[in-house]
Amino acid sequence: xxxxxxxxxxxxxxxxxxxxxxxKTATKRKKKKGKGLWILxxxxxxxxxxxxxxxxxxxxxxxxxxxxxxxxxxxxxGASGVVYTLDEAGLVKNLLCARINARIGGHSPxxxxxxxxxxxxxxxxxxxxxxxxxEYISKESFEVKDGARLLQVADAMAEQLPFTSEEIMAKWSxxxxxxxxxxxxxxxxxxxxxxxxxxxxxxxxxxxxxxVTTDNATIExxxxxxxxxxxxxxxxxxxxxxxxxxxxxxxxxxxSIVTKEAMAEDQAGVAGVFxxxxxQGMSLGSDVTVCYIYNEDRVDLKQSQLDxxxxxxxxxxxxxxxxxxxxxxxxxxxxxxNYEKHDYLFFIADENGIVRYSTDQAGHESNIEEHGxxxxxDSEEQNN
Numbered sequence: 001x002x003x004x005x006x007x008x009x010x011x012x013x014x015x016x017x018x019x020x021x022x023x024k025t026a027t028k029r030k031k032k033k034g035k036g037l038w039i040l041x042x043x044x045x046x047x048x049x050x051x052x053x054x055x056x057x058x059x060x061x062x063x064x065x066x067x068x069x070x071x072x073x074x075x076x077x078g079a080s081g082v083v084y085t086l087d088e089a090g091l092v093k094n095l096l097c098a099r100i101n102a103r104i105g106g107h108s109p110x111x112x113x114x115x116x117x118x119x120x121x122x123x124x125x126x127x128x129x130x131x132x133x134x135e136y137i138s139k140e141s142f143e144v145k146d147g148a149r150l151l152q153v154a155d156a157m158a159e160q161l162p163f164t165s166e167e168i169m170a171k172w173s174x175x176x177x178x179x180x181x182x183x184x185x186x187x188x189x190x191x192x193x194x195x196x197x198x199x200x201x202x203x204x205x206x207x208x209x210x211x212v213t214t215d216n217a218t219i220e221x222x223x224x225x226x227x228x229x230x231x232x233x234x235x236x237x238x239x240x241x242x243x244x245x246x247x248x249x250x251x252x253x254x255x256s257i258v259t260k261e262a263m264a265e266d267q268a269g270v271a272g273v274f275x276x277x278x279x280q281g282m283s284l285g286s287d288v289t290v291c292y293i294y295n296e297d298r299v300d301l302k303q304s305q306l307d308x309x310x311x312x313x314x315x316x317x318x319x320x321x322x323x324x325x326x327x328x329x330x331x332x333x334x335x336x337x338n339y340e341k342h343d344y345l346f347f348i349a350d351e352n353g354i355v356r357y358s359t360d361q362a363g364h365e366s367n368i369e370e371h372g373x374x375x376x377x378d379s380e381e382q383n384n
Contacts, residue, residue, distance in 0.1 A: 054100065057093055057097025058093070058094070059121050059122075060119050060120055061090060061091060062118035063119050064119055065117060065118040066118075067117060067118070068117060069089050069091060069116050069117055069118065070116075070138055071085060071086060071091070072112075073085065073110070073112060073113075079107035080099065081109075082102070082126070082129060083101075083102045086125060089116075091120070091122075091125060093122070097122075098122055101122060101126070107126055108130055109126075109130060110129060112132055112137050112138075112213060113137065113138035113213065114129060114136050115136055115137070115138050116128070134211075137213050138213060139211040139212060142160045142211070142212050143156070143208075144205050144206065144208060144210065144327055145207055145327070146328065146329045146332075147207070147259050147260060147326045147327065148326060150199040150201060150205070150327075151165070153327065154172070157222065161222065167219070171220070171223075172199065172201045172223070175193065178193060178200050178201075181223075181224075181227065184224075185230075185231060187204075187231065188204065188227075189247070189249060191247065191249035194323070196311045196322035196323075197322045198293075198323070201223070202256075202324050202327075203252045203253065203323065204226075204227065204324070205223070206229035206230040206233060206328075207327040207328060207329045208226075210225050210229075233329075233330045234333075237330075237337065241337065249323065250320055251336055251337065252328060252333070253322075253325075255328045255333045255336040256328050257286055257289060257314075258271045258332050259332045260288035260291075260326055261286060261288055262349070266355045267336075268338060268339050269340045269342070269344075269347070269357065271339035271340070272339040272341060272344065273347050276344065276345055278319065278320070282318060282345070283314055283318045284318075285315055287301055287306075288325065289312050289313065289315075289321050289325055290305055290306060290312070290315055292312055292325040293308055293312050312325070344357040345359055346358045346359070346361070346363065346367075348367050348368060350371040351371070
């Protein structure tokens with residue numbers, strides 16, 4: 001074999017060896033890649049399985065069961081504490097999953113008493129508690145009725161809160177507490193502390209429906225709920241009140257009398273009568289203010305009551321009484337601010353509730369006689 005042939009043979013041998021080595025390497029790579037793919041598939045399968053287990057574990061305990069479950073979350077309870085409380089209430093499907101969620105969920109629970117159910121997932125429940133959603137907070141509705149006297153409000157409150165009406169009225173008469181409220185609310189002034197005012201907060205607890213929850217079940221917190229509503233109503237009317245020439249206290253006082261004297265559709269007209277009387281220096285002549293002295297709603301007042309020396313007796317004393325005589329709403333405030341301008345000085349409401357106006361005493365007495373409002377020996381008819 002010549003030198004050239006030997007050289008060619010060596011080259012062919014090296015090429016075959018290189019090809020064999022390359023093939024071997026490719027085979028190893030293929031095997032390694034296949035193994036890695038299987039590992040990846042296995043990892044994904046495990047992840048999907050764990051994810052499914054986790055998701056299922058956070059699901060509702062009993063889908064379709066919306067029976068209420070009341071759960072109280074005390075102040076300062078962390079997410080883990082909430083989970084254990086929910087578990088005790090039967091609202092957790094898988095405690096381990098719930099504990100994991102408590103750690104990674106970034107929760108910030110709001111203390112309160114919640115009404116939940118077993119058809120809710122843990123995610124829903126934790127979201128409700130994190131937000132303190134009002135819809136799910138345990139509460140009782142409480143109504144401050146339009147025209148209710150403060151004593152009546154206290155009695156109604158006592159049925160919802162763990163306090164007696166006497167305790168509530170004592171708080172509403174506490175001068176130190178009242179001063180705190182005066183400092184907080186622009187519409188409360190020293191007028192409510194006048195010695196002749198029977199009940200300082202009379203007329204200031206806005207008539208509306210409120211919800212009492214575990215977070216506002218104190219006298220102070222409930223009182224401020226009512227005053228906050230009054231603030232919402234008075235603030236947009238602040239300029240109108242200033243232009244009226246009356247103080248907030250005087251407007252609420254007159255609005256409360258109008259509330260007791262007339263139905264909504266007649267309040268502006270009745271307010272006009274009272275404005276005319278005030279302008280002429282006359283007494284308002286309103287029996288409802290006398291009723292207030294005696295905590296009554298009767299019409300046939302005794303002569304002895306009509307002769308009362310109490311400053312709330314507008315049958316005897318000219319001008320406004322010392323303060324409001326009941327709670328009011330925005331409509332009566334508006335009727336007072338936007339009273340009808342006319343010349344009437346008297347009015348009566350007949351047995352059908354129709355208001356009859358007159359400009360003088362003779363016309364007033366004629367209305368009384370014509371519409372069947374008869375005086376008896378122990379009482380006087382409403383002489384407005």
